[in-house]
Amino acid sequence: MNLQQLKHDWTKEEILDIYNKPLMELVYTAASVHREWHKPDEVQISTLLSVKTGGCPEDCSYCGQAARYHTNIKVQALLPTETVLAHAATAQANGSTRFCMAAAWREVRDNKDFDRIIEMVKGVNEMGMEVCCTLGMLTESQAQRLQEAGLYAYNHNIDTSEEYYDEIISTRKFDNRLETINNVRKAGITVCSGGIIGLGETSEDRISMLRTLANMEKHPESVPINALARVKGTPLEDNPKVDIWEMVRMIATARIVMPASMVRLSAGRIEMTEAEQAWCFMAGANSIFTGERQTLLVTPNPGISEDMQMLQRLGLKPMVKERENAC
Template identity: 65%
Template sequence: MQTKHNWTKEEILNIYNKPFLDLVFEAATVHRENKDYSEVQISSLISIKTGGCPEDCSYCPQAARYHTDVEVQAMMKVDEVIEIAQKAKDGGASRLCMGAAWREVRDNRDFDKVIDMVKAVNGMDMEVCCTLGMLNAHQAQRLADAGLYAYNHNLDTSEEDYKRIISTRTYDDRLKTIENVRKAKLTVCSGGIIGLGETVNDRVAMLRVLANMPQHPESVPVNALVPVKGTPLAEQPRVPIWDMVRMIATARIIMPKTAVRLSAGRNEMSVLDQAFCFMAGANSIFAGDKLLTTPNPEFKDDMAMFELLGLTTRKAFKNGRPQGKEEVTQ
């Protein structure tokens, strides 16, 4: 299947609404044609600076304005990050993603610490990802020079639905950050969340923005909302597994070479639920007991699932190192 970047909303909607088993079969076929379908990339996500965020993202327990159980914590030390990264690597992770509860990156000592963290983890032969909020072109280049592999900045939902979820930044702000990441020749990780109260049209519109970028994101996380007490979306019902499978399958078909990540919400999924997601084209997960502040399956449970399903772990830098660094062949 040829990669395209001019999808219409109707085309994607027609894919999303196909009979379920036909959709899964088509996505599985595309997956086998473009990827080693049994290979799954494992990332570990840690919160290097927790809580106290000035944003008002309706789903997030780290927003300072909401009364949740998340306690504000200072920036982690580099040694702590290295220790966590080593445990993640020992558990099978090839990528470490570091998240900070910031609205945007500021050029200060905290950002200098992040640069040191990136250098340290990159030196462990792991792919390093950061999600730090908005950043400008100069900051993106600093991260790239330090050895960053990927930058995560999710769109969350459609542009039309966005203001209902977040008012403290705009959709264009999100897209500008992704543009800055691309200018620095970093790989892009960008996806969204389902279960926010959005419509199917919103889900399709978000996927269309990603699929029509000049270069598809290398990674597209599909998150199921984990409702947290104290946030405006605390009473949202859980997303049916069938909706997750449809999103993953649709993303796989329209972005055939992208890593589609089964992300938040996995803790509530059975092995059978997750197997359907892998069959539909998911080839990346977050492992480890937490996703920033929400529960997640442990490494040992995931390894048992991988053995049961015949899945293997993807090694770091399989597609080569960014920024013209020496390519690593696996």
């Protein structure tokens, strides 16, 4: 990979021109870029576990874990360390090379719960897996503690465009997202950051979100593209299902503007057919979340057996060893 080829000064017009290409041309271009930077038959299998569920004080309109919304999601305290490590061992045996732990916190606090997270990170790291966490806002010193424990990646999505952000979340600002990402970078941890489509945003909002990511001094090593998982009881429960071709366009555009990054096909797969997921892989997605519980945090997700069968039918294989700069 020649990192000098990466562009960090995209204009909205440039990205919009890519996004609006005729679909077949867009997918062909993205697939060509994908082959220049990655092995096209490899897909990274990652497992995401909710280690602390629900009761979050934030008001993210899409999230069923917000305490203020009346959903059927059961609040769960921080899991015991041994339980989490057992899940990680199962995930590794099923082919996952990355294990991500998520806690429904607004921000990390320097307390006993964070000490337990540190122990979890150390334990998963000792297994030889990439360790990822998503814990909310993070200070530079907290990021440093995680790095010293062996954390490989930190997930902190920007969700949507800066312009549309206040329509979705009022309990924090867009700049808070960027500050946490900067703290992660300073600590030497790789960044996993993407967004959600289907929130009611415009195409211009989607392009603005991608531009924020693509114009970072260093592109996120992993860029999750999520389709809104409509959770009953949240303000966005009645939003329409995301059209598959909109998902394909987002993945293809992300692949072209951030060619070295892993583009992760994330939330929303449960509502996609196998053929629709194949289009996403063709457009440059090379990472998925799977899980033994058939959930992605608190929403339905295909199970590991189903995913492995799909990959086999598509002539794809799980990524065995991570390449440098991969996330």
